[in-house]
Amino acid sequence: MATIDDVAKAVGVSKGTVSSVFSKKRPISQEVTERVLAVAKELGYYPNHVARSLATRKTMIAGLKMPISRDMSLSGFEIQMINGVMKQLAKHGYRVLLDTLPEHDDPTSFSMDPVDGVILLNPRKADPRIDRYGQMGIPIVLVGRPDPDDRSLSYVDNDNEALACEVGRYLLGLGHRSVLFLNTIRDMTVASDRAAGLRRAFAERGLALDDDRIAYYSHEAYGNAAAYGYSALREMWGRLSFTAVITDTDRVALGVYRAARELGIAIPDELSVIALNNDATLAQEMEPQLTAVELYAETLGIEAASLLMDMMAEYEPQQK
Amino acid sequence: MATIDDVAKAVGVSKGTVSSVFSKKRPISQEVTERVLAVAKELGYYPNHVARSLATRKTMIAGLKMPISRDMSLSGFEIQMINGVMKQLAKHGYRVLLDTLPEHDDPTSFSMDPVDGVILLNPRKADPRIDRYGQMGIPIVLVGRPDPDDRSLSYVDNDNEALACEVGRYLLGLGHRSVLFLNTIRDMTVASDRAAGLRRAFAERGLALDDDRIAYYSHEAYGNAAAYGYSALREMWGRLSFTAVITDTDRVALGVYRAARELGIAIPDELSVIALNNDATLAQEMEPQLTAVELYAETLGIEAASLLMDMMAEYEPQQK
């Protein structure tokens, strides 16, 4: 690979001049610019990103850290979020370094990332990475509420509690008095937030929501989201009485629909179904059409990215 | 941020020694190692990835370049592919630099990427990036057949022609003689490969497949995949006679199912439906269950990544 020195030598100018031609940070005469560009092209020279980053102390890369789910695959929600993040960062010339590597806590194998900022999706409880990036002076934005809640941290999240409460009110308003809630994985903060929100809606009417009316997803027990909905409905339909079921996602609802068809349950006459997240954007295509809450994961990603961009801009004068 | 010099000075050893403690590339006595680690921890020192990359000429990052689709969102196929790529690269400590930035051809604004290798998804015809990376001496692997076909390029792809032919034979074997093919976007190489494969199956039986039996998706005309299936079936059902429809993906099939319900067409008695790609993994959940080809996009990603890893390993002795 040709370096900036090769070009400078060939053209007969200093490397500082060549540098300026490419970075456009200082005016260079038209004539010199053309000569430099011509030689650069001939030599196949492209500025070395790493060297430039070292000198400027900016990589124009943002890290996006995702938890590795059991099956190592991304949900629709995550995808949309990533999309939002990338879309927003791209506007300012930023790229995304995706990673799902588990963080080993061996300090010798941990290397500072080549990033100007980090977006951390679904942080673990008391996530050690948060402090680490703080220590390194790298701006960080969380997607999902941090636990324990730290006021000095920036994060974006949906108000899942309020959302679930809203859905609860809606169903109660329709006359439903007993529901089945097919919640997401138990140990996620969303899961408890939603349960709390739904309980609040019931409490407002002086009603209680028993624990056995809330089920939790588990990859081991059900295999996949649709299977979860299918099995849960078949299992519960005889045991409990309810006129509405709230599902985690549209995929879960798809399973519920199938079970309902097999059990001869008429939707929506006999049973109402509502999904808290239109994850796979299936709601419109289902028959009868599914009522689903739109979470706008992409918007979440966009907001997270904007927030990060602001923070990185402020941090700018980190000129040692 | 503390640098390696700070640590070296504080411990009273040379930076080379500190470097060796962290990179583990040279033996350092137990005693010194401990002292260095202790001071590093105290100072909050973490090796600078960029500086290290500059010195070693390796970033441990692979670029993944994706085309930006009109709606800026990733299909299930792409997601699975990305998953495969990340999974495989992670095994060797590699990370993924995702990017969908359009490549401007302004040489001054093009900077060499901080990557050791590149995976290019769905290259454009005569993609200029291919040459560019070649020039820069960066290994590159394509996902999707390059056009024009260049024997010196590495790529992985499904044999879409054979696949479509197989599906055609299957339907013909079942007694179908006239089909409707809801193909993907016209100007993709997959689209023509599939059409050719299906035609071959028909030709084997001395049958022809008219052009009007192959429809092509377009974002503008249909909005989304399911709407494509829905509209296409409604539009064609009266005009043409066919006993089977081959769809691009399961989502398209979902739309076909809905239209069929509305038109009172019985699936599969009156109409068989088969999808060439179980994109959203909906096939199992549909009623009646959909027949769909599994493309194993993740496997494709894994293969692409393995190939790239091999190439990067060979390239190793690029010691200038």
Added chain:
DNA sequence: ACAATTCATTAAAGCGGTTTAACGATCAAT
């Protein structure tokens, strides 16, 4: 015509690591 600006260019000092060649100390073999 002379001082005061402006402007493009340069030499050299970083940026924060790795790596090579040299070195003194320790140890085993002669």
Added chain:
DNA sequence: ATTGATCGTTAAACCGCTTTAATGAATTGT
């Protein structure tokens, strides 16, 4: 005691770029 390895450590060169301070040429004002 002498030679030859082996081992941990170091000083200095290097990776490829940016940036600062200095310089000389060209332009402007008076």
